[in-house]
Amino acid sequence: MDPLTHALSGALLARAAATDQQQRQATGSTGIRPLPVRLQVAAGFTAALFSDVDFALRMFDTLTYLNWHQGPTHSLVLLPVWAWLLARLLAWLSSLTDSDRFGWRQFYLPACLGLAIHIAGDLITSYGLMLFAPLSTERYALPLAFVIDPWFTLIILTGLVISWRYPCQKTGATAALFVLAGYLTFIFMLRTQALAIAENHADSLPHTRISALPQPLSPYHWTVIIEESERYHVALIDLDPGSTSSNEPENGWLLKKIAAAYRPVSNIHWRKLERFGNETERTEAIRTAWQHAAFEPFRRFARYPLLQRIDNSDEMLCYWFYDIRFKFPELPPSFQFGLCRADDTSNWQMVRHRGLFYID
Template sequence: MDNLTHGLLGLAIGALRRPDGQRAPAPGQGPRLDGPGLRWTSPTDRAVLFGCVLAAELPDLDGFLPAADPVLQALQTHRGLTHALVFAPVWALCATGIARLIYRRARSRPVFSYSLASVLFAHLLTDLWTGWGTRILLPISDQRYSLDWAAVIDPFFTLPLLAGALWALARKRSWRRSLLVGLTIAAAYMGFRVGSREILVRRVERAYPAATRVEVFPALLSALSWRYAAILPEGYSLGRVSIFGPVEPVRTQDLPAELPERAADNPTVAEALVWARVPHVSIQEREGGVLEVRVADLRYNMGGEPTLQFVVLVGPQGETLEARLERGGTIGEVYRRWKDDRRGALPAEGGAG
């Protein structure tokens, strides 16, 4: 998910630890943290909160790692080993070390334990439940896993966490309660989404009994609406479905074109095809025997049209001449398409080239 959500969720996970001041301090050591006279938190309390926020952000440092081209950076380098379970203790150790440098009197064990929990639940899990997915089992398995519970940006999940953090800043005497209330609301919302998706998958499967596979994935900026793709022998059926509404077909789409051997063997094209669970592929021959290959995943669409494409120029020997991401136009163009999609304005039907 986005980095704001990672950090806020990490902060809330840090608040799960019972602060030192609630462990009945000896006479003269100060008030309880949950009492009306709050004036202090221990170095360990502060280090845990700081370490959890930091640990929740560290895996995305992979965005600075080198890659052969932007497509491989997005699909292979990002959310690769840095987002695997085996690497989580490394991030927790880094966060603990930095927190201990700042809060020298803090105890290492609770800082490490909660930093590890933050890496696992505030970053790895939240990336896993998006449609983009992550290779969480590297190096044991190279498979990309995705739960499709939420979009990469979901304000309905983020806002309770943000409200809890702001309330904790404003009402410091009840900081922990504020953070935990925000966490509880966000967790309840995500639980609702998990249950909704299971119901909608069954509903779409009943609507398309001939489908070999059904994908149900989040719609942008919506708590109730979802998108689906039914993979049929003759092509794709794309549409919308809501927990309180019917299954609405939007358009049909041909199955992807078969790639020439030199394009199919290209590492960048192959990586894009592994990522695309509902692939849309178009090929255009350019001057000098260069092939322009466009790979999209129709899980990312508005009105059935892809909003994210990986474009690879493949040379005569199968080499990558250029690779880039196209995100559906400018922000204004994407916003207009999103509004049209919300109103149900449908494009003309068409197949993949």
């Protein structure tokens, strides 16, 4: 999920779990001042932002960031540690601005909630999380939502606005969480439908791996990938029952052209993509280059690698690859990396091609 949605989701969950006014008054009789709701919400907001602190890895190297993003800071194993550190920090910061001192234990629960909902938000995207780091670097994902989902954000924002309008009630925040659960159930059903379409197409194909990845602009948009050895069968699908689009428009706004690339179930177009290109006489050379040690960081990152092009000139030979997960209609692929060398006696070197977005 995008950072704003993460932060808002942390605030929403903290508000839904916050101690209400009557409980605060009862607790106050013990002599320990309970943590105000505004600080509980602020703690959830801050903690839900914290996990993406691994963006700092971007300063070292793009692939270092890509391979370790959503790693240890997104780990369930390390969540109690991060929550403890955040609770200590938030308790110290609150002491600078509030005459009453609050113990770090009072910040611990909202910090845990903010971290947990951040992990849940990233788990439902296609990137994958190292849920059990540092015990394991294996990534887990249940791809249901695109990284930017305006419906997801709107539901969260509506719940927060209602909670702000009625500060003594947490009904708005609680209701928004239930609506989110319903929305996730809806897109889970869409994913199941997309997978069924892929399984039906893959019936005659041996030894396949199937994925359905959420796409931008609509929860009905899915990319279905069937991996068959070194070949992919890829389809862009629009599961909206009312969709009638059959061809991409030649002209029009970019967003309309992107949306039109996703075809209704009645008119699915399957593309066959060879991992190492269609030039069979070069396949072995490309495969050898792909396996070179210099390209290991990109191999570790790419789940569905695909040869984009070959640049062959007097000065340089380059094999350029990208990951199908990060290629969307009408846009150049993100995270393009190439293996290049000047001549047969030169060493292969990995090169990054800057893409359209800042993260590239």
